[in-house]
Amino acid sequence: xxxxxxxxxxxxxxxxxxxxxxxxxxxxxxxxxxxxxxxxxxxxxxxxxxxxxxxxxxxxxxxxxxxxxxxxxxxxxxxxxxxxxxxxxxxxxxxxxxxxxxxxxxxxxxxxxxxxxxxxxxxxxxxxxxxxxxxxxxxxxxxxxxxxxxxxxxxxxxxxxxxxxxxxxxxxxxxxxxxxxxxxxxxxxxxxxxxxxxxxxxxxxxxxxxxxxxxxxxxxxxxxxxxxxxxxxxxxxxxxxxxxxxxxxxxxxxxxxxxxxxxxxxxxxxxxxxxxxxxxxxxxxxxxxxxxxxxxxxxxxx
Numbered sequence: 001x002x003x004x005x006x007x008x009x010x011x012x013x014x015x016x017x018x019x020x021x022x023x024x025x026x027x028x029x030x031x032x033x034x035x036x037x038x039x040x041x042x043x044x045x046x047x048x049x050x051x052x053x054x055x056x057x058x059x060x061x062x063x064x065x066x067x068x069x070x071x072x073x074x075x076x077x078x079x080x081x082x083x084x085x086x087x088x089x090x091x092x093x094x095x096x097x098x099x100x101x102x103x104x105x106x107x108x109x110x111x112x113x114x115x116x117x118x119x120x121x122x123x124x125x126x127x128x129x130x131x132x133x134x135x136x137x138x139x140x141x142x143x144x145x146x147x148x149x150x151x152x153x154x155x156x157x158x159x160x161x162x163x164x165x166x167x168x169x170x171x172x173x174x175x176x177x178x179x180x181x182x183x184x185x186x187x188x189x190x191x192x193x194x195x196x197x198x199x200x201x202x203x204x205x206x207x208x209x210x211x212x213x214x215x216x217x218x219x220x221x222x223x224x225x226x227x228x229x230x231x232x233x234x235x236x237x238x239x240x241x242x243x244x245x246x247x248x249x250x251x252x253x254x255x256x257x258x259x260x261x262x263x264x265x266x267x268x269x270x271x272x273x274x275x276x277x278x279x280x281x282x283x284x285x286x287x288x289x290x291x292x293x294x295x296x297x298x299x300x301x302x
Contacts, residue, residue, distance in 0.1 A: 006068045008035040009047065013065050014138065016055045024131070039064075072139070092121045093285040096135050097145040098199050099226050100163070100245045101272055102126035106145065109296040113289060120285045128225070130197035136277055143286040144275040148199025149206050157273045161297050164246045165203055165268035168231075170238045171259045180264035183211055189241040190221035192230050200227075203270045204243055211266070234258060243268065 011021040012032065022029040040047050045060035057065065097106055102124060114122060125135060129146040133155060136144050144155075151157055167186055193215075194200040208214055221240050224230050230242045231249075235257050252258040274290055276282055282290065 005035040005039045006071060008032055009039055009061075009064065010068050010072075012036060012048065012055070013057055013061065016057075018055065024127075069139075091119075091283060091285045092123075092142075093283075093289060094123050094125070094140065094142045095145070095289070096125040096127060096132040096141040096143075098129045098132055098147050099126060099194075100147060100200070100248060101145045103227060104245065104247045105161075105272065105297070106293070109293060112296065113292050116292070117285070117288065120289075128195065128197045129199040129202070133275070136275065142276070142283060143289065145272065146199060146275055147270050147272050148202040149270070150202060154278050155275050156278045157275050160272045160274050160294065163270050163272055165200060165243045165270065166246050166249065167241055167261045167263060168234060168244050168249065168252075168258045169241050169261060170234055170236075171256050172238075176259045176261055180262040182264050183207070183266050184213060186241060186261060186263060187213070187218045190219045190237075190239060191215075192222050192224065192233050192237070192240050192242040193220055194227075194230070195223045195225045198225075199270065200243065200245070203268055207266060207268055231258065 008021065008025065008027075011024055012018055015021055015024070018029050018032050018036075022032045025032070036047060043060065043064070046058050047061035047064060049056045049058055095106070103126070106124065110122065110124070114120070125132070125141060127135065129148045129150075132141070132144040132146050133152045135141045137152070137154060145160060146157075147163065169189070193204070205215065221237065222233065224233065227244055227248045230244060231252055234240055234242050235252075241261070249258065249260070253260070274293075276286070
């Protein structure tokens with residue numbers, strides 16, 4: 001197995017930031033520092049210079065970065081070949097999905113896939129659409145699932161299923177408005193929005209542009225990096241409005257915690273798409289998961 005410390009090193013080197021590396025790897029910043037120090041002791045060389053809040057690679061760090069990528073590539077080739085000796089469907093499958101997909105769409109189908117293909121080593125990375133695209137381009141994922149309007153030229157996208165964003169607020173005694181409300185009127189409420197780089201925010205910005213509006217015209221109470229946080233915030237903030245996937249609202253609507261506010265003349269639809277590196281052939285586990293997911297989701301939609 002490749003040393004996890006090398007992965008930490010590569011992540012710090014890519015961002016030139018210990019904080020951003022910790023966020024991407026879901027570990028603490030002191031843990032990142034510890035792994036880097038252990039590598040530096042192992043090689044007897046400083047790998048990074050940290051001065052005046054800036055992080056730069058040393059000459060030794062640049063040399064290690066070149067070889068770390070080769071080590072990861074060789075390990076994956078070896079792993080795939082060893083699994084192929086006894087099962088063509090086995091191997092490592094590194095999935096990445098933007099937040100709505102990772103929290104609400106993919107988890108219900110993963111157990112069935114694992115039962116059918118128990119030899120596949122499956123992992124799922126959760127990030128926003130921008131982060132998933134970056135991870136694919138850096139070779140850290142085999143297959144991604146994203147939402148939003150923007151596409152990266154070096155990635156290939158295919159439709160998985162459609163989704164709709166709905167305006168929601170804390171449930172009121174009177175219930176939702178009897179008639180749809182104009183989008184511009186809705187946006188007079190303080191808004192709770194997803195962070196920059198998310199597909200959700202991208203869809204909203206696109207819809208506003210079509211109406212001749214932009215977010216700077218309205219009050220934003222808070223940007224949050226996940227849907228669960230937005231829903232919890234709205235439950236405690238009766239004056240605020242948020243936009244949430246229809247697939248993420250079932251529990252709160254049943255419990256009477258949130259309510260949907262209908263919009264007049266506007267549907268905030270978006271595409272959930274599978275994505276991988278342009279020109280790269282998907283491995284057998286990724287191909288099988290893509291077919292499995294498409295079939296499972298089409299059946300659930302029906």
